Amino acid sequence: MEIKKVEKEKSVQISLIGRLDATTFSELQLVLDEIFKSKIKELVFDFKELEYVSSAGLRILLNAQKLALNNSFKMKLINVNKDVMDVFKITGFDEFLTIE
Amino acid sequence: MFFKTIRYKILLAVCVSFLFFTVCTFVVCFVYYKNNKGMANVACSAIVENYATDINATINRLFDLSNNLSILGEVFYRLNTKNHKELEWSVFKVFSNNDSKITFSGGVWYEPYIIKSSQERFCACATHNNKENVWEVNSFFESEQYYYLSRMWYMSAKSFMTQYNKNIISRPYFGATGMKELMITICTGIFDSKGKFIGTSSVDWELHAIIKDLADIKITKKSFVLFANKKYDFILVLNYDNADVDKNIGKSLSTIEWYSENLKNETRFFYNKEEYVCFIKHLFDDFVLCINVPTKELYYNIHNILKIVVIIFLLSIILSVFIIFRILQYNIEKPIQYLVEKAKEYTSGIFNIKFNISSSIEFSILASTFNNMIASIKEHATRLAIADTTKKNIERELKIARTIQSSNLKTIFPPYPNRKEFDIFATMEPAKEVGGDFYDFFFLDDNHFVFLIADVSDKGIPAALFMMESKGVIKNSIERFPLLNEAIEKANNKLYKSNDAGFFITAFIAILDVKTGILEYINAGHNKPLLKLASSKYSYIDTKGNVALGVFDNVKYNTYKVQLSKNSALFLYTDGITEAQNTKKEFFGEQRLMDTMNEFSSTAKNNIDNLKNTIKSFCDGAQQYDDMTMLNIIYKSEETDRLIVGAKVDNWSIVYNFLTKNMIDKKIKKEYQSKVLLASEEIFINIANYAYEKEKDGKVWITTEKTDITYDIVFVDSGKHYNPLEKKEPDVDASLEDRQAGGLGIYLVKKIMDKVEYKYENLKNIFVISINLQK
Structure with missing residues (x-):
């Protein structure tokens, strides 16, 4: 999986390319840990080129969303494809994730 | 049902005899009645005849007397x-000899x-003096006072007297x-000589006596008499209902409605609503x-x-019929009912019963026969019960032995679900509870x-x-010795030594290299197996076999090799298959076996099931005496659909x-691919994380x-027994704060796959996920 990070003022956009699964989620975790060290206002995940998300990926998104709530920054997902959206729907993640 | 009972038949017989006797009675009565009626008639006719004869005789006497007087008058x-x-004097003389009862007067009278x-x-006239009972000459009739010439009787006699010597009877007066x-x-x-009427004789017929006699005839209480003169149409006697005789005297016959000129003897008529029989006699004049x-x-x-006879007859018939019925009932029906009830008791489970009938010898013999029968049944039952217990014990032990034996054979198929290089199936059916075959x-x-x-x-x-x-010895030997023939030779020696009972074992042993498809085999005196190379047909392996195991010491066994390709197959069997017999004592035989295997090609299990059915219909219910064992293996070549990977x-x-x-x-379509990959990841990660806790080489x-x-x-995987499907599902509706990160993987798998199965077999966790391609 390839991760692209774009920072603009206090807004961070992360583009994921490939698969967010059990073998790749730790890479994203490292990136996110780095981001959460500084205070941000917005976190945007661009899933345009993300093939799929497994439960390992969901776990990271869940934790990120919890952090966003506690540290009052905005978190949203853009360009979510159908397969990934299906996973969100099945697991009920679409209820609390902000998806545009 | 009722028509088949003895009661009905007895009743029927009794009724029929009752009917028969009744008919007989009536026939007898009828004949008797007819005869007696005739006799009564004859008797009555005789009475009439008797009186008629008397009256006729009287008339004759009177005529004689009158004739005599007439002759006397002519002579005079x-x-x-x-x-x-x-x-x-002459007239007196004529009468004095006569009975005064018939006539009391008479005489000779001349014309003026x-x-x-x-x-x-x-x-000249004589009359009978009743007081002194003598005849005397009575001059009264000669007197002027009487003046006979103007008397009706004289005048009518004179006028009718046209013929000489003719008797005239006057109208009664x-x-x-x-x-x-x-x-x-x-x-x-x-008459005078010229035929001129010169006078007449007269005899008076005093009717009082005869009327009295006739009126007194009383054959029965209501019988009555008619006595009349037809010429003068004058009734003399008609005493209906004992009525005064005088009342009807002189009446005309036409006043009698039942009377006619043609009335014949024994004619019946009705008078005053009552039937009468008439006994009639026509007399002189x-x-x-x-x-x-x-x-x-x-x-x-x-x-x-007849009434009495009929009543007595009927009563006696009814009585005898009743007696017969009761006798039959008590002596046949009752004992039968008794036997039936007792027998019912017996069949309902009361075994200690005793038949007791003393009413008749026949039934008491029957009862004692039943008693003997019950006694011998009891004896047999006891013997059978003992035999049954013994048999049950043996059967129980045999069943245990069978369980032990079958648990010793591998019966779970497919035995290696993860090995797709070959398909194997085998079965053993012992002829007895336990057999000597094995695979x-x-x-x-x-x-x-x-x-x-x-x-x-x-x-x-x-x-x-x-x-x-043997099974243990052969397996051990093969596992210990790398060369097949060496292993079998060692096994043979061991079996030979531990074989005091003189058994021998025929066996076909093979080793398949699933990677290369090379098959090594030894045939120790066993039936030639069927071999199919690639997709051709089965044929019998024709290599020379060796002697059976356990017969001789130190036998050398030959190993043969054959290269199997994809879909090559081998069918092993024992002689129970080829020697299966039908009811005509025909063997199933090698040819039929080969044909059956060739005509049907499916999985190993289906092949064997098909063969089993063919043998079953061939045998057609005939009992089989040998164990039937078979093994089918189909080589599928190296597996491309299989991956063995470390659980990491x-x-x-x-x-x-x-x-x-x-x-x-x-x-597989792209849309399915991502689902399969996602589910597979969750399963694999799950195994990698949890199946092998400390083992490093878990696969x-x-x-x-x-x-x-x-x-x-x-x-x-061969890790610890763990069924993730039993794990509690995560609450996907919980709020963000309550959301747990765990359990989502398996939940996802269940949701996106069409079928998810878990089983634990042969110490292995088996997890099957499948997706429906037609959705």
């Missing part, structure tokens, strides 16, 4: 004596001036002399006598007798698969015991690539299979 005239006294020209009337009796005067004319008797009274006695198969290592079939030279418990030992999270990419390639090969076997309908992925 011709003698011309003219002496009145002489005539008187015939005897004496000076004397108008000349007659009452006498003028103060004697009020009814009388008839009989006259006979007196138009007299008629008729005695009429009411039918009822005439036959009263006969009727009465076995096992992996020597990852690539070498051993399978064998063997037949101990006997059946039953001893063979089964020896079979168990990092290996997911290997699995990912394997599955991706596999799905492209199998042309995961992954196989795929695509059918027309589904695409299945099987994950097998």
Whole structure:
């Protein structure tokens, strides 16, 4: 999986390319840990080129969303494809994730 | 049902005999009645006849008397004596000899001036003095006072007297002399030589006596008499209902409604609503006598007798029928009912019963026979119960032995679900509870698969015991010695030594290299197996076999090799198959076996099931005496649908690539691919994280299979027994704060796959997920 990070003022956009699964989620975790060290206002995940998300990926998104709530920054997902959206729907993640 | 009971039949017989006796009674009565009726009639006719004869005789006497007087008168005239006294005396003489009961007077009377020209009337008359019972000359009739010439009887006699010597009977009339009796005067004319009427004789027929006699005839209470003169149409006697006789005297016959001129003897008529039988007799000179008797009274006695006879007859018949019925009931029906009830008791489970009938010898014999029968049944039952217990014990032990034996054979198929290089199926059906046949198969290592079939030279418990030992010895030997022939030679020596009972074992042992398809085998005196190379047909392996195991010491065994390609197959069997017999004692035979195997080609299990059915229909229910064992193995060549990989999270990419390639090969649609990959990841990661806690070399076997309908992925691991499907599902509706990160993986799998199965077999966790390709 390839991760692209774009920072603009206090807004961070992360583009994921490939698969967010059990073998790749730790890479994203490292990136996110780095981001959460500084205070941000917005976190945007661009899933345009993300093939799929497994439960390992969901776990990271869940934790990120919890952090966003506690540290009052905005978190949203853009360009979510159908397969990934299906996973969100099945697991009920679409209820609390902000998806545009 | 009722018509078949003895009760009904007895009743029927009794009724029929009752009917028969009744008919007989009535026939007898009828004949008796007819005869007696005739006799009564004859008796009555005789009575009438009797009276008629008397009356006729009286009339004859009177006629005779009248004739005599007439002759006397003529003689007196011709003698011309003219002496009145002489005539008187002569007349007196004629009467004095007569019975006064018939006539009381009579005389000779002449025409005026015939005897004496000076004397108008000349007659002589005698009458009977009843007081003194003597006849005397009565001059009263000569007197002027009487003046016979103007008397009706004289005048009518004179006018009718046209013929000489003709008797005339007068109409009955009452006498003028103060004697009020009814009388008839009989006259006979007196003629001179020229035929001129000169006088007449007279005889008075006093009817009082005869009327009295006739009126007194009482044959029965209501019988009555008719006596009349037809010429004068004058009834003399008609005493209906004992009525006064005088009342009807002189009446015309036409006043009698039942009377006619044609009335015949024994004619029946009705008078005053009652039937009468008439006994009639026509007498001289138009007299008629008729005695009429009411039918009822005439036959009263006969009727009465018949009534009594019929009643007695019927009563006695009813009584005897009743007695017969009761006798039959008590002696036949009751004992039968008793027997039936007792027998019912017996069949309902009361075994200690005793039949007791003493009413008749026949039934008491039957009862004692039943008692004997019950006694012997009891004895047999006791013996049977003992035998049954013994048999049950043996059966129980045999069942245990069978369980032990079958648990010793591998019966779970497929035995290696993750090995797709071959398809194997085997079965053993002992002829008795336990058999001497066996099969076995096992992996020597990852690539070498051993399978064998063997037949101990006997059946039953001893063979089964020896079979168990042989199986262990052969397996041990093969596992210990790398060369097949060496292993079998060692096994043979061992079996030879431990074989005091003189058993031998025929066996076919083979080792298949599942990677290369090379098959090594030894045939120790066993039936030639069927071999199919690639997709051709089965034929019998024609290589020379060796001697059976356990017969000789130190035998050398030859190993043969054959290269199997994809879909090559081998069928092993024992002689129970080829020697299966039908009812005509024909063997199933090698040819039929080969044909059956060739005509049907499916999985190993289906092949064997098909063969089993063919043998079953061939045998057609005939009992089989030999164990039937068979083993079918189909070589599938090296497996491309299989991956063996270490159970590590990092290996997911290997699995990912394997599955991706596999799905492209199998042309699985893209939309399904991502689902399969996601589910597979969750399963694999789950195994990698939890299956092998401390083991470092834990492995995961992954196989795929695509059918027309589904695409299945099987994950097998030999880690700890753990069913993730039993884990509690995460609450997907919980709020963000309450959300737990765990359990989502398996939940996802369940949601996106069409079928998810978990089982634990042979110490292995088997997880199958499948997706429906037709959705």
